Amino acid sequence: MRCAPGDLHDLAAEVLTDSPAHERQLFDLRLDRWFADLHDGLAAVFPAAAVGPLERRLIGTAARAFADRDPELKELDLRRTLDDAWICDPGMIGYATYADRFAGTLAGLGDRLDYLSELGVSYLHLMPLLEPRPGDSDGGYAVADYRRVRADLGDTGDLRALATALRGRGISLVLDLVLNHVAEEHAWAAAARAGDAHYQDYFRLYPDRAEPDAFERTLPEVFPDFAPGNFTWNAEMQRWVWTTFNAFQWDLNWANPDVLVEFAEIILFLANLGVEVVRLDAIAFLWKRLGTNCQNQPEVHALTQALRAVSRIACPALAFKAEAIVGPTDLVHYLGRGVHHGKVSDIAYHNSLMVQIWSMLAAQDVRLAAHALRAIPPIPASTTWVTYVRCHDDIGWAIDDADAAAVGLTGWGHRAFLSDYYSGSFPGSPARGLVFQENPATGDRRISGTAASLCGLDVALQAGPVPGRVGAGLVDAALARVLLGYAMVFGWGGIPVIWMGDELGLRNDPDWASEPGHEEDNRWAHRPRMPWDVAEERQDGATVAGRMFTALRHFATVRASLPYLDATVEAEIPELADPGILPVLRRHPVGVMLQLYNVTAGWRPWPGHLLHAHGLADGVDALSGTLVQIGLDGNLWLAPHASLWIVPRG
Structure with missing residues (x-):
């Protein structure tokens, strides 16, 4: 083990001078344990002369966060250090929702914890709740302040109280951290527009179209309908701003070490509020390299390794989850391959499994899925997948052309079939999804919709004699398809996550476009508000809600009892x-x-x-x-x- 240099221990001692001796000793031991990961991650990205000063800044940040950490959280750090495979336990059952759509406010959500415990939840992912820009905020992913909670939800005190209540029930709180960009209203962007050269270097800015045009030759468009292109002209600065997702989301310049330090401070701030998992949003996009699609670059993994090392030194109870919706060969790198083995994110989304589940249900054939899933390399034993039937986002048909060809299909043809099937335009399809972001140039058509609507429950209830009651064969078949998908994600290993409403068989919200700011984004169709009157039916086995809730609760109970489902297997x-x-x-x-x-x-x-x-x-x-x-x-x-x-x- 390469121990940390003496000057870093001296720096930590200065910061922790008022801390008890045993805590200073503990910090020193962690510093030595994780120093090599920190140093190697930084050295892979920044010039050698910059690494030492950057290490001092980051260790100072870690020491201050450790000193400020609540005693209860320090105890959790010790527990997680003794059981560093806690995320792999079969008892980990996830639930994902928007706080406001589930319970109105953070305090209101605290009043609904019995519901989550009844379902068997031990991992709660609350969708973006840090202060976004006003108006359209890409569902909260355009963050204006990382240290404030949306005013309509409460404040950081409410968030801390909720995290404490969840921890008392054995439920880990998961929050989104948007790494690739900030809202144009963020203080950093405001300072850049005002001419502050320090903050202008936080972003990718260009005086003319020469470099943007060169990059555009190999860059895809994330939202071709909403935001074509990847650069936006800013009249105040007379500069082109790199904006991968939307004109109001400014990409950050991760080649600037100040950006790394800022996010290290933000991560530790959230951890000290009681957040146990940070979802690293849009992590694949952090590093820009001319001639590439500017995704999955090696520096992304080195930067993540450095951030994870800082968090391990200050608060090892915190886990990283990579939101990288990329191809299988790229995806495993977010859990660590080669020199980064087991040193980057602890959790990653198994997007391939999700896509293949929907493919199997539509095609009624498993050969493509078997081939594709076999091809995914093994992951470090200390890491795990999040498995899911659907999430807050649309479903993109990430079917690899080579995988399709291996089983006698064409990638383009199968992707087109899935879009047709789940939009309901394929003859005989019971699905009622919505086409999202159709790209005529590529033929790409992503799909929005709840699990129940994509599995045919809308059609079944329209045809059934008594809506929602047992006895209609089409209802039985639709629910069987939903439950088959959930059985697969509960049985795969990792952390299965239920998206809010699936446990009640909720269908697409017919009024999704009526809320201001949602009109152009049909993903809100599968983000309904929680109908608590329907949830009251969850004990009634003669209703859709009762059948779904009982089945998923049963999956959770059985899963927790089976050591075979430990994610280390x-x-x-x-x-x-x-x-x-x-x-x-x-x-x-x-x-x-x-x-x-x-x-x-x-x-x-x-x-x-x-x-x-x-x-x-x-x-x-x-x-x-x-x-x-x-x-x-x-x-x-x-x-x-x-x-x-x-x-x-x-």
């Missing part, structure tokens, strides 16, 4: 025996677990000899509690859209 896709059944194998030291998912609307067989091969011919389906039954024909038969979690008996 890799999910494997064994040989297929039927193109309609996805097998997932998990080899844990206590035994083998085989999951089988029938993605078709018909009965499908699974060969009994494959169960014998894994010692599971007399196994138990953990979801139903029933023994495995191999028929006289030698097969185990799965009902339409059935999910089996087969474990050893006893």
Whole structure:
């Protein structure tokens, strides 16, 4: 282990002069433990002469945050240090929502914690709640102040109180931290517009179109409908500003070490409020390199490593989650590959699994998914995935052309099929999604919609004799598709996250466009306000809400009891025996677990000899509690859209 230089220990001692001796000793031990990660991350990005001074600034920041940290949070740091795989536990069940749409305010959300505990939630992701710009703020991702909470939700005192209440229930609070850009109203941007050269260097500014045009040759457009191009003219500065997402979101210049220090301070500020996971939004876009798409550049991982090292020194209970919706070969780097192995983010979104679940449900075929999921390299054992059926965002069809070709499809053709199917334009499709950001040049059509609407519940209820009641076959089929998707994400390992409303079978909000600022963004169709009258039906098994809530709560309970689902165990896709059944194998030291998912609307067989091969011919389906039954024909038969979690008996 490379220990920190003496001058950094001396600096920490000065800052911590009033701290007890055991805390000074603890900080020194952490400084030595994480110094190499900090130094190597900085040295990979900044000139050698800048590294030493930057280390001093960051260690001073870490020491001050450590000194200010609440004793209860320092105890949590010790607990997490002793159990650094806490994010991998099968009892981790996530829930994601907007605070205002769930409960109005942060205080109101605190009054609804019984609901989350009843569902089995241990990880709560609250969508952007730091102060955004007025008006359109890209759903809160245009942040005007990282140290203030939206006034309509409360203040930082309310956030601290909520984090404390959640921690008392064993629920970790997750917040978004937007790294790539700030709102044009942010104080840094305001100072830059006023002519402050120090803050102008926080951004990517250009006097003419020469460099922007050179970059544009290889840059994609994130929002071609809302914000074509990647640069915006600012008349006050007479400069072009790099604006990847929207004209009002100014990309930051991460080549400037001051930006790194600013965000280190912000991360530790949030951690000291009680935030346990920071979602690193748009992290893939941080570093700009001419001739590339300016995503997934090596410096991104070095910068993340440095930030993580600072947080480990000050507050090791904090985990990093990478919001990188990129291809599988790029995605694993956000959990650490090569020199960054296990040193960057602790959690990442398994976007590929989400896309393949929707692909399997539409095509009723698992071959593409099996090929694509097998191709994802293993991740560090100390890290894990967030698995999800859907999120706050639209669904982009990240189907790799090579993966599609490997199973006899074309990438373009399959992506077009999925867009047609989930928008409801494909003949016979029960889905009722909305096309989001169609790009005529590329043919890209992303899809908005709740899980229930994408699985056909709208159509089923229109046809059913008694809306929402058990008995309509189309309703049963629609809910079976939703639950099949959730069984897959609960069974994959990692942290399965329920998006608010899916646990009640909520459909698209028909009034999504009526709220000011939402008119042009149909993603609000799948971000409805929580209908608490519907939630009151969650104990009634004769309603859609009751069936969904009971099923997902059951998934959570069963999952927490199964050591096979610890995320330190890799999910494997064994040989297929039927193109309609996805097998997932998990080899844990206590035994083998085989999951089988029938993605078709018909009965499908699974060969009994494959169960014998894994010692599971007399196994138990953990979801139903029933023994495995191999028929006289030698097969185990799965009902339409059935999910089996087969474990050893006893």
